[in-house]
Amino acid sequence: MFKSIRRKLILLYTITTGLILTTVMILAILLSRQQLIKSKTENFQNVFFNLSKNIQMDNIVSHLWLSEMEIKNNLIIHIEENGVALTYPGAVQYETSRDVLVEKIKNLAKKDHINTKISPSSTNEVKSSIYELKGSKKEEYYGAVLMVPEKKGYRTLIILQSIGNYGILSFPYNMVFILLDILGILGFYIISRIVVARSLRQVEESRRRQNEFIAAASHELKSPLAVIQANASALTIQPEKAEHFSQGIENECRRMKSLIEDMLLLTMVDAKNWKMKNEWVDMDTIMIEMYELYSPLYKQAKKELELNLQEDVLPKLKGDGLRIKQILAVLIDNALSYSKENDTVILKSYSKKNQLVIEVIDHGIGVSEEKKKEIFERFYRVDTSRNDKNHFGLGLSIAKELVHLQGGNIHVKDTLGGGATFMIHFPVSKISSSNV
Numbered sequence: 001m002f003k004s005i006r007r008k009l010i011l012l013y014t015i016t017t018g019l020i021l022t023t024v025m026i027l028a029i030l031l032s033r034q035q036l037i038k039s040k041t042e043n044f045q046n047v048f049f050n051l052s053k054n055i056q057m058d059n060i061v062s063h064l065w066l067s068e069m070e071i072k073n074n075l076i077i078h079i080e081e082n083g084v085a086l087t088y089p090g091a092v093q094y095e096t097s098r099d100v101l102v103e104k105i106k107n108l109a110k111k112d113h114i115n116t117k118i119s120p121s122s123t124n125e126v127k128s129s130i131y132e133l134k135g136s137k138k139e140e141y142y143g144a145v146l147m148v149p150e151k152k153g154y155r156t157l158i159i160l161q162s163i164g165n166y167g168i169l170s171f172p173y174n175m176v177f178i179l180l181d182i183l184g185i186l187g188f189y190i191i192s193r194i195v196v197a198r199s200l201r202q203v204e205e206s207r208r209r210q211n212e213f214i215a216a217a218s219h220e221l222k223s224p225l226a227v228i229q230a231n232a233s234a235l236t237i238q239p240e241k242a243e244h245f246s247q248g249i250e251n252e253c254r255r256m257k258s259l260i261e262d263m264l265l266l267t268m269v270d271a272k273n274w275k276m277k278n279e280w281v282d283m284d285t286i287m288i289e290m291y292e293l294y295s296p297l298y299k300q301a302k303k304e305l306e307l308n309l310q311e312d313v314l315p316k317l318k319g320d321g322l323r324i325k326q327i328l329a330v331l332i333d334n335a336l337s338y339s340k341e342n343d344t345v346i347l348k349s350y351s352k353k354n355q356l357v358i359e360v361i362d363h364g365i366g367v368s369e370e371k372k373k374e375i376f377e378r379f380y381r382v383d384t385s386r387n388d389k390n391h392f393g394l395g396l397s398i399a400k401e402l403v404h405l406q407g408g409n410i411h412v413k414d415t416l417g418g419g420a421t422f423m424i425h426f427p428v429s430k431i432s433s434s435n436v
Helices: 002-057 063-073 098-111 175-237 239-270 283-300 321-338 395-405
Strands: 075-081 131-134 140-150 153-164 279-281 304-309 317-319 344-351 355-361 409-414 420-427
Touching: 002 075, 002 140, 002 153, 002 175, 063 075, 075 098, 098 131, 098 140, 098 153, 175 239, 279 321, 283 304, 283 321, 283 344, 317 321, 321 344, 321 355, 321 395, 321 420, 395 409
Parallel strands: 304 344
Antiparallel strands: 075 153, 131 140, 140 153, 279 317, 344 355, 355 420, 409 420
């Protein structure tokens, strides 16, 4: 599914950005062409003006000078005296012959009532506008006509300048823009792959964790259901042991209830629907209460729970006291499960740099370096705990979420001499040390 979404997003991103880039390139081509035409037009006007002055001032025009002007300015210069062309073959040849081009420009001038075969009716020079015309190969030219009256008749100057082909899709002028456009689209494609991959990575990870959560939850629910079914079947076969089988069913129901409550809590946290109380919490009282609650359980398991508090009163926290107890219960119960017989687990709390620190220190099997982050994942359990039906692997993940909801952080480190130490850091308000 994600592969299909990734392909569609990459395609959409590439097409969208590609269309925008292509549009910009087309506009750039049009603007560049417009500027080029303007520059060519101005250049032709300057050349035409200079040649007109020279023709009017000099009665004799040398072939050498005409050749130099044609080669230098990419021109065709055609001069007539009283309608008769001068015997000048021209220094520059184009795809279309000179005679054909000269005839075309004469026809264009004739439409503007400028007839090169008839002497001007006035004593003033007659100058045409600048014409655009195409040759036999669709190459483009600028052209203009000047007729100058003289004592013995008139002189005609026809100038054409090749400007090549500057159409929208001309080649090779626009090849640079086309190559840039292709490279740009390719670049956007590569960028889109990176951006989409990064965007979907978190979604894929969330989806993976969700699937793992569902699979693990299904597995955990399957076990008590199987036990309930087995006890129910045995109950019909051996009714005289009804009390024993009923007790088994009741125990498994309690396990299922606990698992479902934990799952609902995590679901509410994920949906951000969890509401926490925000009140002043006396941490000395909570630490003592949790010690008194779990001390008998430790003695029953032939273990010892030790309470270690700083001499000064612990700073009060702004948070949810019930949830703080729930966090401590997870850690203390976890230490009870993984510590050895006759071990001592230390419940410790102290203040440090505007923080309240809580430590639960055990000397059990410990946590390897690569597993230190995984233990806070949902349904994670070390192998030695697989046979413990009271642990579903949700406790530490719940504790982590509850700590984060109250602005704190939790991590695990190695205990000196072996074991694991879980540390919680809660931020302390500046006014929390006062008696609120």
